[in-house]
Amino acid sequence: MRNSPDPARLNAAIENVHRAGMPGLFAEVRHGDEIWRGAAGVADTATGRPVTAGMRHRVGSITKTFTAAAVMQQVESGRIGLDAPIGRYVPELVPGARGDAITVRMLINHTSGLAEYLPYAYPSLKAFPVLADTGPQSLDDNRFTRFDPTELIEMGVTAPAVGPPGGTPGVYSNTNYLLLGELLRHVTGAPAAQIITRDVIERAGLRDTELPVEPYLGGPHAKIYEAWFGMIDPRRDFSVYDMSWVGPAAALISTVTDLNRFFRKLLAGEIVSPASLAEMQRTVPVVSQEGRVIDYGLGLHPMEALGPGAFWGHGGTVWGAGALAMTRADGGRQMSVAVTAQRWNRLDSTGRPQPHPIDAALADFYRLAMYG
Known part of the structure; x- marks a missing residue:
């Protein structure tokens, strides 16, 4: 088995994804000091402008790893207790017995039992995750909506619980990470985005990563296209979008190079302490948004579905954009990929996504990227 990145094979493989129907995608693969960067397809389907490997991109829930790292730094400083109840810090957001029962750890690893706020903020997604009974109208309606995170949190907290605090399997919920953002604000006196920028993004030396304030993507970037399981046909451009609907849960903008740098430093113990990293790698079973049970740590989870070997990382999706970052446990092999379309699978008669050549x-x- 050849371990070094094979440029010709990687170029062919990434081009195959484009040919299968992905408008554009780009990636970076690292093996030790060897680096391959590649791209295929277009950054704009109207003009044919080509996509390039250095473009900035919305990376969705990979944001959660950054937020979890910022929280763990506050745990190290003694400002936050990892197993302390969230009600100790923000009782107005999670009042009463639930605030006493749900710990900071349960928020980070999705075992709090708090429901997802998304179906309540986006009325046409009310039936989510029952996809066949959802619709894309709310995606357009909220393009420039400026959400207050405490209002979104209230939607998740007041919705029926999806499980008891600490129960497993947990259920993946963005409500948890909006609460972590408010927790950071409470203990530092500064907005979560400012703390994550100072303590994680800048500490990692990332040059093209930010938590945006404006709905526009600055710098070189591709347009991103949402299909919502064939209900938006043709796919619609969602590049311009107010990301307050996800904030510290999924709003991050980055590049594939920055993502690889971040995860390499995180797993080397250079962002949080080795003890904190060990906590982040303690996993519990969690039901993902796709309905699969995965092992999930503290904003980080193992990815071994592709074959042998322990890889750690996170994936992410927002309207139109997706990303995946994986790093081998020893940091010796890395892959970060960005794709410019989402929910390309149409639904079958039971409402389940059908296989697509892109998959x-x-x-x-x-x-190929991870094993050669």
Whole structure:
């Protein structure tokens, strides 16, 4: 088995994803000091402008790893107790017995039992995750909506619980990470975005990563296209979007190079202490938004579905954009990928996403990137 990145094969594999129907995608693969960067497809389907490997991109829930790292730094400083109840810090957001029962750890690893606020903030997604009974109208309606995070948190806290505090499997919920953002604000006196920028993004030396304030993507970037399981046809451009709907849960903008740098430093114990990293790698079973049970740590989870070997990282999706970052446990092999379309699978008669050629082509690229 060849371990070094094979440029010709990687170029062919990434081109296959584009041919399978992905408008554009770009990636960086690292093996020790060897680096391959590649891109395929277009950054704008109207003009044919090509996509390039250095473009900035919305990376969705990869944001959670950054937020979790910022919280763990506050745990190290003694300002936050990892197993302290969230009600000790923000009782007005999680009042009463639930605030006493839900710990900071439960928020970070999605075992709080708090429901997802998204179906309540986006009325056409009310039936989510029952996809067949959802619709894309709210995505357009809220393009420039400026959400207050405490209002979104209230939607999740007042919704029926999805499980008891600390129960497993947990259920993945963005409500948890908006609460972590408010927790950071409470203990530092500064907005979560400012703390994550100072203590994580700048500490890692990331040059093209930010938590945006404006709905516009600055710098070189591709347009991003949402299909919502074939209900938006043709796919619609969602590049311009107010990201307050996800904030510290999924609003991050980054590049594939920055993502690899961040995860390499995180797993080397250079962002949080080795003891904190060990806590982040303690996993519990969690039901993902796709309905699969995965092992999930503190904003970090193992990815071994592609074959042998322990890889750690996170994936992310927002309207139109997706990303995946994986790093081998020893830091010796890395892959970060950004794609410019989301929810390309149409639904079958039972409302389940049908297989699409993009899925197989991406899986082939991932295997080649991580194993050679």
